[in-house]
Amino acid sequence: GDSVTQMEGPVTLSEEAFLTINCTYTATGYPSLFWYVQYPGEGLQLLLKATKADDKGSNKGFEATYRKETTSFHLEKGSVQVSDSAVYFCALSDDRGSTLGRLYFGRGTQLTVWP
C-alpha cells in the first residue's frame, strides 16, 4: 500500500544553516507529492508540491524535487531562519489509491532553528 517515510526528528539548526529533511515514498500509481508545514498552534498549510516525476516544487526558499528513480522528495533550504521553526510533513496522494483525495502523511519532522 501507499506510505511515506520521512526523517525522524527533532532537527536543531543554527540560523543560516543548510536544511535537508529526507522523504521517501511507496505508491501504487503515479502520486503527487507534497510538503506541508505546521507552525506552533496552527493547522497544516501547503509549503510546496510536485505532481509528476522530475518536477521541482519551491516556495519561501524551500525546494524539493520529485525523483521517481529513488522514490524520494527531499526538502531542502539553503539558509534557514528562526521563523522556519515548525513541524514539516511529507505527504502523497495517489492517482490509483483506493480512496480518492486521501493524503498519506509521514510522521512529521520537528525543526527548531536557533538564532
Added chain:
Amino acid sequence: EAQVTQNPRYLITVTGKKLTVTCSQNMNHEYMSWYRQDPGLGLRQIYYSMNVEVTDKGDVPEGYKVSRKEKRNFPLILESPSPNQTSLYFCASSSQGGWTDTQYFGPGTRLTVL
C-alpha cells in the same frame, strides 16, 4: 478570506458524552475530510466526503460518524467518546479531491476525553 473553520478549538469532555466538532469551508469545495493527529503517527484519515450526501471511511473510522448535508459543512460526531479518542483533529477540504489538488486545513480541535 478563503478558509476552513473548526469549532470548538479546544474541548475537554468525559467518556460517553456525545459531542460534535463542526467544520465549515467557504471555498465551494466538493471534497472534505477529517484527520486525527497523534504523536509519532502523523495524520491519519478518519472519514472523507466527495460531495453532498456522499461519505466514506478512511483509515481509522471506528467510533466516529460524519454527515454531509450541505456542501460547506462536514461535522464530525463522536457518539460515545472514549479516552483513546483524545487527539488533535483537523478538517480539510479541496476542490474535487483529485490527486493533484492542494488540501486546505482548518486550525485544529484539541479533544481530551477523560
